[in-house]
Structures are given as structure tokens and as C-alpha cells.
Amino acid sequence: MKAPIKAILLITFSIVLVTSCSRKKDNFVSRNFHAVTAEFNALYNGYLALEQGRNALNESYADNYWDILPIERMQIQEEVVLPGQSKNENFNRAEEKAVKAIQKHSINIEGREKNPQIDEAYLLLGKARYFDQRFVPALAAFNNILNKYPTSDKINQVKIWREKANIRLENDEVAIKKLKRLLDEEELEDQDLADATSILAQAYLNTKSVDSAITQLEIAANATKNNDERGRYRFIQGQLYNKLGYKDSANIAFDKVIELNRKTPRIYMISAHIEKIKNFDYETEDKLALLEHLTELEENRENRPYLDKIYHQIGEYHLNNESDSLAIAYYNKSLRTNSQDKLLKAKNYQTLGDMSFDKSVYEIAGSYYDSTMANLVLNSKPYRIIKKKRDNLEDVIYYENVAHVNDSVLQLVNFSETERLEYFESFVEALKVKAEEEKERAEAAERNSNSGLVTANNVIGVQGPKSGLPNQAAAFYFYNPTTVGYGKNEFIKIWGDRALEDNWRWSNKTTSGSGNNNALDNDIVASASEEERFDPQFYISKIPSEEKAIDSISKERNFAYYQLGLIYKEKFKEYHLAKSKFQNLLNSNPEERLILPSKYNLYKIHELLDENDEASIAKNEIINSYPESRYATILNNPDLAGLKDENSPENVYESVYAMHENQEYAEVISKCETYINVFDGDPIVSKFELLKATATGRLFGYEAYKKAINYVAITFANTPEGKQAQKVESQILPKIASSDFVEETDDASTNFKVVYKFENAKSDKIEEFQKTLDSVLKNIKYYNLKTSVDVYKPNTTLVIIHGLKNAQVAKTFDQLLTKEDKRKVTEPYFAISSANYQIVQIHKNLDTYLSLSNN
Known part of the structure; x- marks a missing residue:
């Protein structure tokens, strides 16, 4: 009897509880039941998902410390997300939980919300959408709270988040206005104050108001209880002070980051150290103390993840201290850390490239610039700058190689027989030493290959066919890394670094290689027989002896000097290098055509280098020795330099074009x-x-x-x-290339032409015939016909009628004319399709076409 009574009481209690917890009733039980359920079920799980999503965002986001950091660590992605889709499942789950809390636990009676957790649900909804980068729906969720729950205890947070969404939507002015109003009207404290002022600082940064941003960041850094945020705000402050040129204030901000030590992410502390070092004055401050500081950073085991940045900065120190070899060593150490910072790698490669360029090692400089571009964003401004420099370097490499090779040949030409013999005897001795080394390497490679074959066979003997290797596998050339490496080295020694493309053996295909290796020597050595290779007389016989050949080499060398002078002067602004090239040219008995422009360019370089005495001498020499030249005219009348010179090469080219x-x-x-x-x-x-x-x-x-x-x-x-x-x-x-005619059909897409051919006719006669033809064509109905005149050969001109779509109509064109018009146009004509007319003009085979069409 007791059991049924208990069951009845339990059922009754459950019914009473359920009915009293209805979302349509406003009572104590209902309000608290739904509030507690929403807070500790849907909202709890929703905020867990939101936090997981934020952590994932932070882990995937990489700050660019070469630029001003954003206040908030969030990478904006460009891809478009369709309605109902999400970029992050955690944020999607958080949004679902927020919606579930609203749908199942909202107690809206007579337009008023009785559940105190629903505003929290809408706030979660807005945050999830914000971090999912759906800023317009996020803004809608925040505005919904402001409209429906004005007395919410979260109202200030909501206003801050709304302006964060506005800033993401580039409504910076609106955000600044509303955040300033919030700060004026409300007494914000702690994290709310930090959030409001930090996001206001971001709005000021977006509108280029750097001073105002610094002020707000100071307030945010003092108000926040989160040391991660404090370290970031202080670091950004330092960056902004640097941007304004206030290095002392910047260093104070960076010191505050360093003082946080382990309380803030170590990357902020390391970056603060590096930024302070960048502000170091090498003229007045203690360089020894700086080196000790850098060494301490390098040796600190906790700094190992950041050695790429530290090594780079040590390289900068040695570069500023003119210790080039140490600088190169540290830049390379930075590169060997396999840094994920592409901009850092690009700066390392670019600096190494610039150093190689300054030393005239152009092939290596070009390789460094290639690596620089590989680490830059394609078609960005830095990429385009380096690409332009790299493209210009192609010409430098080419002409420097021409000058180097031809100088070497001319030097041999000027040697006496004894000097030639001594030179090539030492050259042959070096070849013999190299051949002996190659022979030893080849024997070692063969021994390794045989050893590998035995090992492979032994393994196969144990494992049987399951090993997956044929019995002769190890004997194959490319299976042995030693022989492959040997082959690569031999190829590079003979041919240089050649791209994988057609005609790779052409001499102008060489893109890099040792600057000391003479391409001519390589070609001669490669073509020599075994006996000739070690015979000095063989190489002596290759030295040009004919005056014409020597003059040609000399002219090519001089032209290379001239081009190098122009490139260094105009493209690279390397005036000292340009000066040396023009001087070398003038000392090399150049052709007359190169003397005057070289002297004028030297005069301009002297001016640019403030070498006034040398500039005056060069100017007077040009005026006195070449008084009729346009260079002398410009020097005598500087005001004419900016005016159009009708005889300049550019204007002459335009007239010919x-x-x-x-x-x-x-x-x-x-x-x-x-x-x-x-x-x-x-x-x-x-x-x-x-x-x-x-x-x-x-x-x-x-x-x-x-x-x-x-x-x-x-x-x-x-x-x-x-x-x-x-x-x-x-x-x-x-x-x-094909001169074969195509079949002419009355396809709708085929155009036909009517052609009148004139041999040895004067231009007046052709012009008069075209005018007559134009007047006749106006009388033809249903066709929109036009004429043109095309040169076919030196003595042959064609007058063309365009606009016909039918072969038969084109062939019987005269039938479209009236009797009176036929008397005006009596010249013979022929019809041809546009495709075949193009072939006729390209291959000049009109006679062949006419003979075919007449058959």
C-alpha cells in the first residue's frame, strides 16, 4: 500500500513542478529554475566552447613585430562564409548553446524578460559571432541587448563589444564617439575600463591619431589585471613612441615590458629588448655594453625559441660596427634556426644580398635576392622593389661577366710568349691536381657503390622479394647519393648553375656560378681531348691573334663598361662604381661613339658627388672639344635641358615609329x-x-x-x-609558321575581303581610287562596307574592302554595283577569306593563292 502512495505523490509533485516551471508563468520557481538551468547548462557549455575557440585563434595567430601590433590578437580572414556556415566549430557550438538558452529558457511575459540570464545568452551569441568574424550579425545581437535589456548588469560590456564590432566594420568615427560618451557618462573600473580604453586606442590607430592612442593605452595598461594584456599594451606604446620619433619614451615603455619578465608572454619581453637595441645610438652610447647585453640574451637558455631574432640583431650590431664577416656569420645563423618569421628571413637575405652587391659579387647577390622574394608577399611593395633590383641585376651580371671574360682574353693577348707559357703551365698544373682529386672521388664512389650493392644483395637474400628492391638496384647511378653528388658537382663546375629549360647549353643561359671562373675557359676545357686538356700549347693556340677578332673583343668589353656605368648611375645610384666604369672605359682606347656620352656621364656623376673641380674640368673639356654636340648645347644652356630636344634619341624614335x-x-x-x-x-x-x-x-x-x-x-x-x-x-x-591555306566556306563566322592589287602605283593614284571606292560603297544597301590600304611588298599595295560574310557575294562583288558605279570602278579584283588574307600577308604567297583559286 505504501509503494503506490509514494508513486502517486512523486507523480503529483512532478506535475506540480513542471506546471509551475512553465515559461509562461512568472513565479519564483519558474524564474529561478530557468535561470539556473540556463546558467549552468547551456551558457556554461557555450562559454567553454567560446574559450576553446579563442585559444585556438591565439595559437594560430602570428604577430608581425615589424609593424605596429593590433590591440586584439585576431587574424581577419578574407574568404566569404555563406549564411549558416562557420569558420570555427567552437564558435558555432557557442552560438548554438546561446540560441538554445534563449529558445528554451526565455520567460517573456507582456514584453518583459523575467529570466536574468537571457541578456548573458545574447552577449554570448554576439561574442561567438564576433570571433567567427560575422560582425554584422554580432552587432545585431549586441543591439538587441541594448534595446530590450537596458537595465542589464552587463550593459557596459555590451556597449564596448558593440563598438568592437563597429571598428571591425570600419565605423571608427562612430566607435570613437560612442566610447568617449561611455567613458564620460559611466564610472568604469578595472577590466571594463581597460577594455573600453584599449579598443578606443585601436580606433584612434585606425584613424592615424597616434597621440590619442598612446594616452588610452596608458589608461588600459594601468587598469587591466591581466598581465598578458598589460605587456601587449606597453609594447604597442613603445612602438607608437618610436613611430613618432620619441626614442626615450619608447625605451621607458619597453623597460616596463621587460620588468614584467615571466608575468607576460616572453615574446613581448624579447621583442622589447630588440626594439630597445634598435634605438641604440652607435655614435654616442657604449657599444661594448650593448655587445655584452646581446651575448647575455643569446646565452640565456629560455631565449632559445627566439634565437632567430637575437642572431639577426647581433648581425645588425656587427654590421653597424663594420665587422662584415661576423655580421654575415650571424645572419646565416639566424637563417639556420628555421625561423617561421618570413619577414625576418627576407631581411636576412636582403642584407646578405646587399653586402654581396657592394662587394661586386653579383651572382651571389642575385641568389640572395631570389630568396628574399620567396619570403615576401607576392606583388607587395617590398616584393616589387626587390624584384626590380633583381631584374636590374640581370644586366649587371651579364655585362660584368662580359667585361671580366674579355679583360682576361685581352690580358692574354698582351702577354709575351713567355708569360703565356708560364700562365698556362700553372693553369694545367691546377687542372692536373683537380683531375687527381676527381679520380680519387670517383674511385671512392665506386667502392661505396660496390659496398652498397653487396649490402643490398645481402638484405635481399634475407628478406626475399618482400624487400621491394631488384637485385641490381644499388648499382643504379641515382640510387647512390655519393655518385649523384659527384655528378652534380661536375656539372656545375663545367656548365655553371643552369635552369631546367630548353637550350640550357647556350652561354647566355648561365645564371650563377663562381665569379672567378672564366666561361670561355670552361667551354674550352670541356671541348678539349684528354691530351689537349693538359697541353699548355693547346690553350695558347686558342688566344685570338687576328686584329679583327681582337678589335671585336675590345669593342664588346668597352660597350659592357659603358652599360655598367649607366646601370650603376641610373638604376642603382651607385655613383662611385659608375665613375670607375666610365673611367676604365675612357682609359681603354674606346670607340669615338662612346667617348662623349661617357665624359658627359662622368660630369654628371662629379656633380652628384659634389666634386666641383672635377665637374668643371669635365664640362670645359666637353664644351671645348665637342662644341657642336647636343651635350655642349645643354651645358652652355642649362635651361634647355628640361625642354624637348627634337634630336634626342627618344624623339627620333617616336618620329620613326x-x-x-x-x-x-x-x-x-x-x-x-x-x-x-x-x-x-x-x-x-x-x-x-x-x-x-x-x-x-x-x-x-x-x-x-x-x-x-x-x-x-x-x-x-x-x-x-x-x-x-x-x-x-x-x-x-x-x-x-604554317603557310598552308584554309578551306574557304560560307560559315557565318567567316569574313571575306575584296582585294584590288596595284603594282608600282603612285600613292596619289591609290588614294584617289580609295576615295572613289568609298563613294561607291555608300550606294550599296544591306552591307556595311569599309576600305583600307595595306602595303604588301615594296612595290605592291592592296586596297581592301571589308564587311562581307559570303564567299559568293565577295567573288561577284561587281554585281552589287550600279551600271554607273561599275564605270567608276574598273580595276580587277579577287576575293579572299580573312584567315587566308592573314596567311598571304605573313608569308607573302599571294601568287600561290591566286594560282590555287583559279584552278
């Missing part, structure tokens, strides 16, 4: 040949050569164009025009 646009191809070729000789040695020559090649193709066809383009591509390989010619040669010419 205008002739090309007017289809005066024969005249263009003639003018180009003239000006190529006149401006020989000037960079404009490559432009004239390319224009000449284009005009040649238009006038004489594919084969002539191919030959001319090949000449430009080889002769001017390192100029923009040469590279353009190489592109035409590799990409365009193969596409237009």
Missing part, C-alpha cells in the same frame, strides 16, 4: 639602319632594332621576320626588347 604606323615600312627600315649607327652605344638602339625587325616582317614576310627577330633576341638578350623578341620567337612564330 609614326612612320611605321603609317605603313612606310621601307623608309622605317632605312631610318632604323641610319639611327642604329648614329646612336650606337645608346640603350635606344635595341628599340630601333626591334622596330626594324617588325617593319622587315611586314614588308618581306615570315622568313625575313624570323631571321630579324632571332638577331634581336640574341644580340640584345638582356634588354626589354631582347626579351620581347625571345617571347615572339618562342611563342608567336610557331603559331604563324
Whole structure:
């Protein structure tokens, strides 16, 4: 009897409890039941998920200490998220818990919320959306609290978070206005004050109000109880003081970060040390004390994760102290730490590249710049700066190699027979030593290979076919790292560092290698037989002896000097290097065409270096020795330098190009040949050569164009025009190589032309015929026809009618004319498709087409 009574009482109690906890009733039990359930179930789990998501964000975020740090550590991602999707599952779960708390535990009676935890749920909802980078929905959640729960104890936090969302939406001015109002109207304390002032500082930073940002960060750093935040705020303060140029104030801020020591993340402390070191004055402060400080940072075991930054800074110290070898060692140590800081690696590589460049080791400098670009954001401003410098370096490397090789050859030419013999005897001895070393390495490699084969066979004998190796596997060349390494070294010694591409054996394909190795020597050694290789007389016989060949080498060397002088002066602003190149040129018995421009450039360099006496001497020499030159005109009348010079290479080129646009191809070729000789040695020559090649193709066809383009591509390989010619040669010419005609059909997409051919006709007659034709075409209905005049060959001109879509109509074009118009246009014509007309113009095979169409 007792059991049924207990059951009945339990059921009754449960019914009473459930009905009294209804969300539609406003009573003590209902309010507290839903408040407690929401707080310790949905909201508790939601905040756990939110915290896990924030921790994941912090772990994945990497600060860029080369720039001003953001107040909040959160990486904004650019990808678009569709409605209902989330970038982070933790934030999605937090949002779900917040929504669940609102849906299941909200007690909204007569428009008033009776559950005190619902505002907390909306705050969680907004935070989850904010960290998930859905700022507009987050703003909606925060505004919902402000509108519906104005008396909430979380109202100040909500206002701060709303402005954080506004700042993320780039509404900085709105955020500043509302945060200032909040600070004026409310007595915020502790973390609320720290949050409000720190986010206000971020808004000021976004609007470039650095002074105001520093003030707010000071308040935030004093108010927060979180040492992680305090260390970050102080560090940003130091960065901002540095930006304003207040180094003393910056160092005080960095000292406050250092004083926190282990209370704040160590990266802030290390970065503060480094920023203070960057502010060091090498002229007035104690360099020995600085070195001791750097050494202490280096030797501290706790700093091991940050050795990449410390080594870099030690390298900077030695560079400023003019200890280049130590600086290079520490930059390389920084690189060997496998740092994740790409900007740091880029700065290491760039500095090493600059040091190599200053020492004229251009191949190595180019390699360092390549590595620099690999660690920079593609197409960013720093990337473009380095890329421009690297592209310019291509020309420097090329011309320096030309000058080095030709100087070496000319030096051998000037040697006596005895000196030549002594030189090549020592050269051969060095080759013999190297050959002996190579032989020993090869024997060692063979022994290792045989040893590896025995081991492999033994293993196979034990393991059987399950080992996965064939019986002769270890004998294969590429299975043995020793033989592979030997082969690589041999290849580089003979050919240099060649890219994996077609025609890799061409001499202009060498991109790097030892600057001391003569490419000519390498080629000669590689082509020599075993007997010739160790015979000094073989190498002596290769020394040029004909006057024409020696003059050619000398001219090529002098032109390389001239180009190097221009590159160093105009592109790199390395005036001392440019000066030495022009002086070397003038001391090398240069051709007349290079003397005057070299002297003028030397005069400009003397001016730039404030060498006034030398500049005056150079100026007077130019005026007295070359009074009729345009350089003398400019020096006598400096005001004319800024005016347009009709005889300048650029203006002459523009006038010739205008002739090309007017289809005066024969005249263009003639003018180009003239000006190529006149401006020989000037960079404009490559432009004239390319224009000449284009005009040649238009006038004489594919084969002539191919030959001319090949000449430009080889002769001017390192100029923009040469590279353009190489592109035409590799990409365009193969596409237009076929001279086969296509079948002409009445397809809707096929255009046809009516062509009138004139042989040896004067331009007046052709112009008059075109005007007559234009007047006749206006009388033809249903067709929109136009005319043009095309040069076909030197003595052949074509007048073209465009706009026909039908082959039959084109062939019987005269039937469209009235009797009166037929009497005006009596010249014979032929019809041709646009595709075949293009082939005719490219390959100049009109006679072949006409013979085929007549059959």
C-alpha cells in the first residue's frame, strides 16, 4: 500500500513542478529554475566552447613585430562564409548553446524578460559571432541587448563589444564617439575600463591619431589585471613612441615590458629588448655594453625559441660596427634556426644580398635576392622593389661577366710568349691536381657503390622479394647519393648553375656560378681531348691573334663598361662604381661613339658627388672639344635641358615609329639602319632594332621576320626588347609558321575581303581610287562596307574592302554595283577569306593563292 502512495505523490509533485516551471508563468520557481538551468547548462557549455575557440585563434595567430601590433590578437580572414556556415566549430557550438538558452529558457511575459540570464545568452551569441568574424550579425545581437535589456548588469560590456564590432566594420568615427560618451557618462573600473580604453586606442590607430592612442593605452595598461594584456599594451606604446620619433619614451615603455619578465608572454619581453637595441645610438652610447647585453640574451637558455631574432640583431650590431664577416656569420645563423618569421628571413637575405652587391659579387647577390622574394608577399611593395633590383641585376651580371671574360682574353693577348707559357703551365698544373682529386672521388664512389650493392644483395637474400628492391638496384647511378653528388658537382663546375629549360647549353643561359671562373675557359676545357686538356700549347693556340677578332673583343668589353656605368648611375645610384666604369672605359682606347656620352656621364656623376673641380674640368673639356654636340648645347644652356630636344634619341624614335604606323615600312627600315649607327652605344638602339625587325616582317614576310627577330633576341638578350623578341620567337612564330591555306566556306563566322592589287602605283593614284571606292560603297544597301590600304611588298599595295560574310557575294562583288558605279570602278579584283588574307600577308604567297583559286 505504501509503494503506490509514494508513486502517486512523486507523480503529483512532478506535475506540480513542471506546471509551475512553465515559461509562461512568472513565479519564483519558474524564474529561478530557468535561470539556473540556463546558467549552468547551456551558457556554461557555450562559454567553454567560446574559450576553446579563442585559444585556438591565439595559437594560430602570428604577430608581425615589424609593424605596429593590433590591440586584439585576431587574424581577419578574407574568404566569404555563406549564411549558416562557420569558420570555427567552437564558435558555432557557442552560438548554438546561446540560441538554445534563449529558445528554451526565455520567460517573456507582456514584453518583459523575467529570466536574468537571457541578456548573458545574447552577449554570448554576439561574442561567438564576433570571433567567427560575422560582425554584422554580432552587432545585431549586441543591439538587441541594448534595446530590450537596458537595465542589464552587463550593459557596459555590451556597449564596448558593440563598438568592437563597429571598428571591425570600419565605423571608427562612430566607435570613437560612442566610447568617449561611455567613458564620460559611466564610472568604469578595472577590466571594463581597460577594455573600453584599449579598443578606443585601436580606433584612434585606425584613424592615424597616434597621440590619442598612446594616452588610452596608458589608461588600459594601468587598469587591466591581466598581465598578458598589460605587456601587449606597453609594447604597442613603445612602438607608437618610436613611430613618432620619441626614442626615450619608447625605451621607458619597453623597460616596463621587460620588468614584467615571466608575468607576460616572453615574446613581448624579447621583442622589447630588440626594439630597445634598435634605438641604440652607435655614435654616442657604449657599444661594448650593448655587445655584452646581446651575448647575455643569446646565452640565456629560455631565449632559445627566439634565437632567430637575437642572431639577426647581433648581425645588425656587427654590421653597424663594420665587422662584415661576423655580421654575415650571424645572419646565416639566424637563417639556420628555421625561423617561421618570413619577414625576418627576407631581411636576412636582403642584407646578405646587399653586402654581396657592394662587394661586386653579383651572382651571389642575385641568389640572395631570389630568396628574399620567396619570403615576401607576392606583388607587395617590398616584393616589387626587390624584384626590380633583381631584374636590374640581370644586366649587371651579364655585362660584368662580359667585361671580366674579355679583360682576361685581352690580358692574354698582351702577354709575351713567355708569360703565356708560364700562365698556362700553372693553369694545367691546377687542372692536373683537380683531375687527381676527381679520380680519387670517383674511385671512392665506386667502392661505396660496390659496398652498397653487396649490402643490398645481402638484405635481399634475407628478406626475399618482400624487400621491394631488384637485385641490381644499388648499382643504379641515382640510387647512390655519393655518385649523384659527384655528378652534380661536375656539372656545375663545367656548365655553371643552369635552369631546367630548353637550350640550357647556350652561354647566355648561365645564371650563377663562381665569379672567378672564366666561361670561355670552361667551354674550352670541356671541348678539349684528354691530351689537349693538359697541353699548355693547346690553350695558347686558342688566344685570338687576328686584329679583327681582337678589335671585336675590345669593342664588346668597352660597350659592357659603358652599360655598367649607366646601370650603376641610373638604376642603382651607385655613383662611385659608375665613375670607375666610365673611367676604365675612357682609359681603354674606346670607340669615338662612346667617348662623349661617357665624359658627359662622368660630369654628371662629379656633380652628384659634389666634386666641383672635377665637374668643371669635365664640362670645359666637353664644351671645348665637342662644341657642336647636343651635350655642349645643354651645358652652355642649362635651361634647355628640361625642354624637348627634337634630336634626342627618344624623339627620333617616336618620329620613326609614326612612320611605321603609317605603313612606310621601307623608309622605317632605312631610318632604323641610319639611327642604329648614329646612336650606337645608346640603350635606344635595341628599340630601333626591334622596330626594324617588325617593319622587315611586314614588308618581306615570315622568313625575313624570323631571321630579324632571332638577331634581336640574341644580340640584345638582356634588354626589354631582347626579351620581347625571345617571347615572339618562342611563342608567336610557331603559331604563324604554317603557310598552308584554309578551306574557304560560307560559315557565318567567316569574313571575306575584296582585294584590288596595284603594282608600282603612285600613292596619289591609290588614294584617289580609295576615295572613289568609298563613294561607291555608300550606294550599296544591306552591307556595311569599309576600305583600307595595306602595303604588301615594296612595290605592291592592296586596297581592301571589308564587311562581307559570303564567299559568293565577295567573288561577284561587281554585281552589287550600279551600271554607273561599275564605270567608276574598273580595276580587277579577287576575293579572299580573312584567315587566308592573314596567311598571304605573313608569308607573302599571294601568287600561290591566286594560282590555287583559279584552278
